[in-house]
Amino acid sequence: NAGVMQNPRHLVRRRGQEARLRCSPMKGHSHVYWYRQLPEEGLKFMVYLQKENIIDESGMPKERFSAEFPKEGPSILRIQQVVRGDSAAYFCASHGAGISRETQYFGPGTRLLVL
């Protein structure tokens, strides 16, 4: 039973380029969360999605960042016109429904480096 998958694991972009980060939740999970971890800090919530719906984007910067979780395929976190301050590890987590909803399973993360 595959866990949460994220790709790419490492991504290098130059300032002004676009970054697209992908997350495939665990099989059977329809709830996806994105978190950002800046160097030497804890994880900070960005956005919570269910299939085809954004439930809570209160942690997402208002500009340049967007997220989607289509009916088919992985969840995508998109960062347009990246800046050096976007360099961080981006983690995706998923959980199921019902009594298992309290436990989130994390992917390995995508390390974004902006040059």
Place this chain on the structure above:
Amino acid sequence: AQTVTQSQPEMSVQEAETVTLSCTYDTSESNYYLFWYKQPPSRQMILVIRQEAYKQQNATENRFSVNFQKAAKSFSLKISDSQLGDTAMYFCAFMDDFGNEKLTFGTGTRLTIIP
């Protein structure tokens, strides 16, 4: 808004000894969940232990146990018979019970097990 505080940025302990990591949180809610996650050098986020606030009994998972003091809003993690593989960052996290299961993390404690 909920906050999670980890007041010990770094700790070290000899192999086979017991160590306790501290965590306090602030919330006005009566029902919620608390977690400890481990982040080894690989940076994968690994769930260590989970506690439901409505349960008075402290959670245990093999060598890991918690001391949950609801009135004091304290949630410490005890690692017994520490092993070299326990070397990692440890994050305390909070989740409320309102149907949005986003996690609020503390800033982490870097634990080093000394051979």
